[in-house]
Amino acid sequence: MMQPPSALSNEDVESAYARWAPVYDLVFTACMRPGRKAGSAAINAIGGRVLDVGVGTGLELPMFAPHVKVTGIDLSEPMLAVARRRVAAAGLTNIESLRTMDAMALDFPDEHFDAVIAPYLLTVVPDPHRTLDEMARVVKRGGEIVLVNHIGAEKGMMALIEAWLGRRAAALGWRPEFPWSIIGDWLAKRPDIHLLERRNLAPLNLFTLIRLNRT
Ligand SMILES: C[S@@+](CC[C@H](N)C(=O)[O-])C[C@H]1O[C@@H](n2cnc3c(N)ncnc32)[C@H](O)[C@@H]1O
Numbered sequence: 001m002m003q004p005p006s007a008l009s010n011e012d013v014e015s016a017y018a019r020w021a022p023v024y025d026l027v028f029t030a031c032m033r034p035g036r037k038a039g040s041a042a043i044n045a046i047g048g049r050v051l052d053v054g055v056g057t058g059l060e061l062p063m064f065a066p067h068v069k070v071t072g073i074d075l076s077e078p079m080l081a082v083a084r085r086r087v088a089a090a091g092l093t094n095i096e097s098l099r100t101m102d103a104m105a106l107d108f109p110d111e112h113f114d115a116v117i118a119p120y121l122l123t124v125v126p127d128p129h130r131t132l133d134e135m136a137r138v139v140k141r142g143g144e145i146v147l148v149n150h151i152g153a154e155k156g157m158m159a160l161i162e163a164w165l166g167r168r169a170a171a172l173g174w175r176p177e178f179p180w181s182i183i184g185d186w187l188a189k190r191p192d193i194h195l196l197e198r199r200n201l202a203p204l205n206l207f208t209l210i211r212l213n214r215t
Contacts, residue, residue: 008124008125008126008175009126010075010102010126013075013076013124013125013126014075014076017056017075017076017078017079018076018078020079021057021076021078021079021081021082022078024056024057024079024082025057025059025082028059029059031203031206032059032119032120032148032207033059034201034202034203034207035119035120035148035201035207035209036059036060036063036119036148037063038148038199038201038209039060039117039119039146039147039148039209040060040063040064040117041063042117042144042146042209042211043064043068043115043117043144043146044064044065044068046114046115046143046144047065047067047068047114048068048069048113048114048115049069049071049112049113049114050064050068050069050070050071050113050114050115050116050117051070051071051072051073051106051108051112051113051115051116051117051135051138051139052070052071052072052073052116052117052118052119053073053103053106053116053117053118053121053131053135054073054074054075054103054118054119054120054121054124054125055072055073055074055079055080055083055098056074056076056079056082056083056120057079057082057083057086058072058082058083058084058086058087058095058098059086060117060119061083061086061087061090061092061095062086062090062092064094064095065094066093066094067094068094069094069096070094070095070096071096071097071098071099071113072095072097072098072099073098073099073100073101073103073106074098074100074101075100075101075102075103077100080098080099080100083098084098103118103121103125103131103134103135104125104126104127104130104131104134105134106134106135106137106138108138109138110137110138111137111138111139111140111141111143112138112140113138113139113140113143114139114140114143115139115143115144115145115146116135116138116139116143116144116145116146117145117146117147117148118131118135118145118146118147118148119147119148120148120149120150120207121147121149122147122149122178122182122183123149123150123175123176123178124175128182128183128186129182129185129186129189132145132183132186132190133186136190136192136193136214139214140214141214141215142213142214142215143213143214144196144211144212144213144214145193145211145212145213145214146209146210146211146212147183147209147210147211147212148201148207148208148209148210149178149207149208149210150176150178150206150207150208151178151179151180151183151208152176152177152178152179154179154180154181183210187212192214192215193212193213193214193215194212194213194215195210195211195212196211196212196213197209197210197211198210198211
């Protein structure tokens, strides 16, 4: 089946983030900080064993409380190399491992984690539904999936701009057009997953905190 023009492959992601890795922190620390803060606060309230999917350079890692035991995974080795340096420099003893892994095929047993967090990941992965299925598989019943994401405009000028930018998704390394229906359609297929919270965040409501729970 042909992929739509905005679809990303794992190869696109790997080459885009190999380019982003050396400058990622310079560009993306401040503007996406409120989302990481909100996501990590939700996780800190749960505690236990947590999976951070698409941990990147690990900008959110120092925000987890010491009692949260974190495993981080990412497809991009150059991004993970920065995360490993950050963990060592800050002496973050609660970060248990950082592993190269595909979010769409997680190498963990079912119901392994108390919570899963994915800040700024879903707009990047080639198949968001498969990724959500994997997160739901590895989280315990009663556990939470915490997402931070840009939710694209459904209509109007912003939707047109995002669709135009979407044609450059492979070079950017993410899809600017990401309608809520991608998550909504998945939720409709998963009666075991419930939407706990959907909250717009600074700056300018550009990002959304989404908390899901598995029953
Ligand atoms: C926008 S960055 C977010 C990084 C970090 N969470 C943050 O808040 O800065 C997205 C990350 O997702 C990773 N990624 C994309 N597709 C992936 C996949 N299929 N499996 C694992 N990681 C993936 C990318 O390599 C990149 O590091």
